[in-house]
Amino acid sequence: MGIHANGDPQVILQTTKSWLWRGGNWDGVRFTGIPEMKTYSAFNFTFVDNEEEMYYMYHILDDSIISRLVVNYDGTTQRLVWLNESSMWNVFWFAPKDPCDKVSPCGPFGVCNPNDSPMCECLQGFDPESPTNWAMRDQSDGCVRLTPLDCRNGTDGFITVSMTKLPDTSDATVNMSMTLDECRTLCLSNCSCTDYASADIAGNETGCIIWTTELTDLRLYTYGGQSPNQGESQGHKQGVVAVVVSVLLGTLLIIVIGFCILMKKKKKKKRRDKVKGASLDWSTRYSIIMGIARGLLYLHEDSRFRIIHRDLKASNILLDKKMTPKISDFGMARIFGGDETEVNTRKVVGTYGYMAPEYAMDGIFSVKSDVFSFGVLVLEIISGQKNRGVYYSESHLNLLGHAWSLWKEENCMELVDESIGQEFPMAEVFRCIKVGLLCVQERPEDRPTMSSVVLMLGSENALLPNPKRPGFIAARGSFDLDSLTNQESFTMNAMTITVVDGR
Template identity: 45%
Template sequence: MPTSFTSFLNHLLISFFLFFLTSSNSSDTLTGTQILTTNQTLLSQNQTFVLGFFGGSNTNYYLGIWYNNINPQTIVWVANRDNPIDNSTGYLKIGDNGNFVLLNSSGNPAWSSNQTNAKNPVIQLLETGNLVLKDSEQSINYLWQSFDYPTDTLLPGMQMGWNFDTGIEKHLTSWKVTGEDPSSGDYTFKLDYRGLPEIFLRRNQTIIYRSGSWNGERFNGVPEMDTDTDSIVFSFSDDAHGVFYYFSIGNASLLSRLTVTSDSDGELQRRTWIASSETWNKFWYAPADQCDHYRECGPYGLCDNNASPVCRCMKGFSPKNPQAWNLRDGSGGCVRNTDLDCPTDKFLHLESMKLPETTTVFVNKSMTLTECESLCHRNCSCTAYANIDITNGGSGCVMWLGQLFDLRNYPSGGGQDLYVRLSAADIGSAGSKHRKAEAIGISLSVVAIVLGLVAICYLRKKKQHRGSIHRSHDLLMNEGVPSRGHSGDRNMDDLELPMFDFDTLTMATNNFSQDNKLGQGGFGSVYRGSLIESQEIAVKRLSKDSGQGIEEFKNEVKLIVKLQHRNLVRLLGCCIEKDEKMLVYEYMENRSLDSILFDKVKRSLLDWKSRFNIICGIARGLLYLHQDSRFRIIHRDLKASNILLDSEMNPKISDFGMARIFGSNQTEANTIRVVGTYGYMSPEYAMDGNFSVKSDVFSFGVLVLEIITGKKNRGFYYANDELNLLGNVWRQWNEGTALELVDQSIGNSYAESEVLRCIHVGLLCVQERAEDRPTMSSVVLMLSSEAALMPRPKNPGFSLRKNHPETDSSSSNQDKTWSVNQVTVTMLNAR
């Protein structure tokens, strides 16, 4: 029989088979006599999930599971993610071996489940989103389930980790391109069961983020996990049969998922469906800040995101490389001031800590903390110890036998206690906290005295309460920041700034509840509130543990109260009371620019007209600061998160804690305390501490390019890796393809000449040499007039390459050095 005729006959038989055996209804079950074609679906019993085919690029088709009645389509599992079928005539069926198989148009398998040899197999899509294969419809024993093979999403009830009995390992792997290409991407979230189990987010083999170990309540590196809520319950199991992490939902109407994405250079995200706005709300993600980055502060270095710089050495340690440390590169870590002497060593008690990496630790689940300390003290290789479980007073023993990596402190709560071995000379008289507690006894007479003093203080405080607002005002006046270059500057009392008492702000923010929390910055948290007059406010509550915060607080009060411009956030008042320092601002309905611009769902809210209006508004606000206000003010921390948006998407520059006042004839200044944000700092400021109006111009240029592209700027890039945003825009500008950079969510509703003009302005602002950058008055002119003359931009700053060993003999393998036009500096890490 001719080959062509055989092929035709096979195709005819397949078409005949499809016509007679397919079923048009969307039940939750597929039997051995049915098939599922690309235009059919299975629907879970309560219609929460759908199993069906979806199209990818180049006519590829994939079998997947997604939420029903949610738009845009949200896919949570893909069967053949790395082996798509090439057209729409494929189908799913139960095979001869009792497994189920996905066949392409030629009848060849593209994907299949494990062989089962079931007698009466059926496929069922459960209401949990789990696709199962079982023997008969009544069976509750699953021969195969999709929950054992996660893709990029962890659903309620789905476990990730290791099953030691079956050898199955479950982890999450990102899509190649989130929302576009479901094939296996570069980012994975895997549980490492060695030592004390914890979970790592990796890009290929490089660790990006570490969860910390499970302490009985949460991962000690994720203080945001709240096990007291009825909505989401987090669970962890660790026994001889396996190690698993999973979560469950107490509220049946709540849809929540954990996913690893290729967005923002790899992120772990928890998203919850908000039905009223029909959006997935990203209410937690990691890495979320600088201290979430793996080993940010090197061995023995403590990372504290509320401090500036974020890296510090614990008591008894000093920076290994002081020069790099001063330039905010903490990767070299810390070294001991005094060598250990095993018999006389003591332990430093650290609270609210993310425990060091636990992959290679000693673990004993039955020991008490006192037994753990004794064992660690006797073992001269032991460098630290802690409880494994913190519930019910604590239990178990984990001991570190080498350097301590990836330490983090949570001043506002979270983490757990850690005891670090130190030389007795460095720790002084301080010892193990739990030992001291056992040795100290308090007499009843002392207790009586203390209670009496408390009563006296309470009565005095109640008597003086009426004068608290006046004293707060005086305190602020006495702590005012001296004028920089202006002998005639008014004192704080002349500013006529309203003072709020602590109780008023507590009531307005519902006792600073997490539900009212808008965000968290380097020096504290911001809360939404409502005054009795129904006025909406935003309260910036300075962290009590911030060593840098008092000066920035006073500076911000002095600066903002003098500034009046429609594109600057308005300060309504402040509060200094009960060791609290708070600023009260007007409330911005749309929060910060970065919360919309870099969110894949929300960014579509910003069409080109809105983006151009935001660019021009920021430019006008910055021009006012540099030229039109009473004092010339350098912001020094201009970035997307410091641009707030009102109800009509009008931009307002905020956060003047880092700002500096210049005299009328002053053009630049120098500082040894470099502050700012990675990716927005100009080269001359980051390397030499020189700042001027041109430093702000550079930051503005970065903002312009981010607003146009919808992408964050990364301050550096490797020679064999992708360019940062500035380098990429510069390359495509020179190649004449700059319009390809425009954020696709904008669509085609923009004037090409206007977009190109903005890109041109952005490149002029980020030029490497400060003297080449325009002033803000020139920027406003160029943005507002097509007739304005615009010079050709020169290469941008911070398009960096890593030095090759053969061209930089002074660099060791351990040093991280970067070059800008042959000038080599140590990489810094800004706030």
């Protein structure tokens, strides 16, 4: 692992023959391929590149933290931190994390998105070089431009691709004295220019990176990343006129075709409970779990304010047509101040079955309250069952109690929903069950933070501690809701009951 000095320097992990992972170039704040660096409040990172020297280093701001950066024989790199309480090294960060962390899996002008299936797509204005290979999930050939650039006639423009790791900068050129507007002008004046971006985003975007070759190793992030501006031909004026005329002449035909499609969709609508249900294989469920985890991580650590949702539950997770999860309904959310870690409230609101014990019983909520709710969701997604209202006849336990019982008996795979089938990665499912149980531990200090959860879910090599007893696993009838204060309110079904007082 080291710094590749050609073009705009970037951190890489390599064998003697090839690159395994590219951490991207330094953008003044972090390496563009490691967007989570901006959340590392305990570290200070420095990158120096001048005529005399080039180096990268980090400082630990808290002397009580012990950390080391290692490269393993299996081709991974990890940052480890020492946990005094458990006397063990914990994986704080690692790479590569997912298939998109491989070097250019989608080829030239292809963009990799680990949350999509398939994970590769072409930039706007490009199509696959080999459609047959792409259909077989081999996208390494990349994409080709649909319309040639028209630099000489000045009809070219740019498409901003947000939240990305910048393309490979080995052959890029850098000018730190230019503004971003000057960078754009320079790119337009160079008929070989394919992309430009800011070199330093620490303050006002300054510096200029110019690409004149194919764009490789592009990937999307759910947070962080930069916005390169990829060139696209806008076409000739004659072409625009031809499109408008074609649309006017074809309006009637479009209406007829649209009506036929609408009727066909109505016939298929009744058969969609089954189609969507069948789509919930393990891969889809794992992507939903990871998406929710990343969303919570953003609320807790990456947003401008620390936000506690307080009502995280299955009905507040929306799925789009690609089954990408979105956290919704922030009516009960609370914003924490910069130095706040937990708050005590006399009015408990939320949904019973998802609320952490310390919140339901004592009105104390923190990020760990959301972590508990997330753990319940993970176990529900894996099992296909709800925590509230589902009892297992043998011991009259709810879902958390049932999962804990199976864990102690070393039979936790019996928790997996039968509709998933028999073919699924057992190690990945086992890791998700273990993370779910870690999140629902009774004591909030035992539960991991969402940053640790994301790392544990995505790492095959992370050492996970054994979970302790979950909260609220008592048998039916042993938990008395009437013992709670009169100012508390719960959801006894799928709906949420909030406080009566105006907010």
